[in-house]
Amino acid sequence: MKTITHHIPERLLAAYASGRLPHVFEVVVATHISMCDACRAGFEAHQAMGGVVLDDSDAVDLSDDLKADLMALLDHEMVEPAPAQRDGIFPGPVVEALKSRPPRWKSLGFGVKQSILEAGSEGSLRLLHIPPGQSVPDHGHNGLELTLVLQGSFHDETGAFGVGDLEVADDDLDHTPVAGDGLPCICLAATDAPLKFNSFVPRLLQPLFRI
Amino acid sequence: MVDTAMMFFWIKNDPEIAQPRNVRMLIATETSEAVSARGLPRAHPPYRKEQAHVTCDRDLSEQTQWMLAIRNNRDRSAFAQLFDFYAPRLKGFVMRTGTSAAEAEEIVQDVMLTVWRKAAQFDPERAQVSGWIYQITRNRQIDVVRRTSRAMPEELKQTDEHEPDAGQILAVEQEASRLKLALARLKPDQRMMVEKAYLGELTHQEIQDETGLPLGTIKSRIRLGLERLRHELKGLREP
Ligand SMILES: [Zn+2]
Numbered sequence: 001m002k003t004i005t006h007h008i009p010e011r012l013l014a015a016y017a018s019g020r021l022p023h024v025f026e027v028v029v030a031t032h033i034s035m036c037d038a039c040r041a042g043f044e045a046h047q048a049m050g051g052v053v054l055d056d057s058d059a060v061d062l063s064d065d066l067k068a069d070l071m072a073l074l075d076h077e078m079v080e081p082a083p084a085q086r087d088g089i090f091p092g093p094v095v096e097a098l099k100s101r102p103p104r105w106k107s108l109g110f111g112v113k114q115s116i117l118e119a120g121s122e123g124s125l126r127l128l129h130i131p132p133g134q135s136v137p138d139h140g141h142n143g144l145e146l147t148l149v150l151q152g153s154f155h156d157e158t159g160a161f162g163v164g165d166l167e168v169a170d171d172d173l174d175h176t177p178v179a180g181d182g183l184p185c186i187c188l189a190a191t192d193a194p195l196k197f198n199s200f201v202p203r204l205l206q207p208l209f210r211i
Numbered sequence: 212m213v214d215t216a217m218m219f220f221w222i223k224n225d226p227e228i229a230q231p232r233n234v235r236m237l238i239a240t241e242t243s244e245a246v247s248a249r250g251l252p253r254a255h256p257p258y259r260k261e262q263a264h265v266t267c268d269r270d271l272s273e274q275t276q277w278m279l280a281i282r283n284n285r286d287r288s289a290f291a292q293l294f295d296f297y298a299p300r301l302k303g304f305v306m307r308t309g310t311s312a313a314e315a316e317e318i319v320q321d322v323m324l325t326v327w328r329k330a331a332q333f334d335p336e337r338a339q340v341s342g343w344i345y346q347i348t349r350n351r352q353i354d355v356v357r358r359t360s361r362a363m364p365e366e367l368k369q370t371d372e373h374e375p376d377a378g379q380i381l382a383v384e385q386e387a388s389r390l391k392l393a394l395a396r397l398k399p400d401q402r403m404m405v406e407k408a409y410l411g412e413l414t415h416q417e418i419q420d421e422t423g424l425p426l427g428t429i430k431s432r433i434r435l436g437l438e439r440l441r442h443e444l445k446g447l448r449e450p
Contacts, residue, residue, distance in 0.1 A: 097362070
């Protein structure tokens, strides 16, 4: 299996571990971690650091009956719902974002398709399906964009991206991704800029995230 | 290699815990089937005499010992001890971000209940108890303030046949202790920034690349734990 060469930048991983990423980026980071043990170890290292901060917090007295109430609740053994597991090329977090349904592809022309998983004020999350050799049309972005390859590959001015690789692009990157040969390239892409169809939203209202 | 001062960083003078106990009996993961086959109720720890000669558990923190007793034996008294240690700190931690005392207690209760219910997911070869609880706490805090619950990576299944490596568990604890010392040694303003970051009070643009914390070494150690687990999972799939 091809090894992953493009990982989660440290700051993004720290932000994810501390719970400060918008949900659309969280899904991409969680998906990469599901595919990459190097980043999983990095994520868990941040958890350990969070644990240190927790340990260092001042102990605050609890209400008298809190413990007894909780101990009584232990009798109600309940299984916590486990996070979704991988389904085909889609790792668990993508399955979750798809609500366990297959993608609903909509054509963007030239054989390129997208399936929007989430679109809101904090950004958008979608799957892209790009035929081999096809470039992604009208590819400009404002703000931060994360693109994670789930199948096939793409390359652009900055390098080649295979399954598991994550591209981090911001305002400054003006690029033209082209899908590689072989299988169609399927990517998970998140951006905090609005999608084309709601680009009438004034720029001022867009969250001004930059890495 | 092993720093003795570090090793006892977490250990408090609790006469009960200080008794020599056996790491293997604490860690031994017996399936409930195996236990009931011998006619023992599930709540009874499956201690066996022939294991009693191995003694290295005193090096493990109380927190890890409690957590393993909860995970392996659904030990309520261990849970009560874990609660006594963590619940007041958790309340303090949650209140640091401006949450009211009453709301903080609700979060504490949810978190501790999740600790009990998801104990099977605790892997001491990769996580130290506080870090594991930290993550559950942040999840809960996010779920309270946000409509969408937090996206988390796929969980790695723990294998039943797992032969725990006490050395690895101890090493993870030691690395966490080193982080604690490193945080304490930071300049006050730098330390405050790190704490704010982990409390979830900094945006991803505000988080610094250079924290002065030695995260690389614990990351390598966790990686070893992951590799071990991957190896065992692979062994299970290809018998
Ligand atoms: Zn990675």
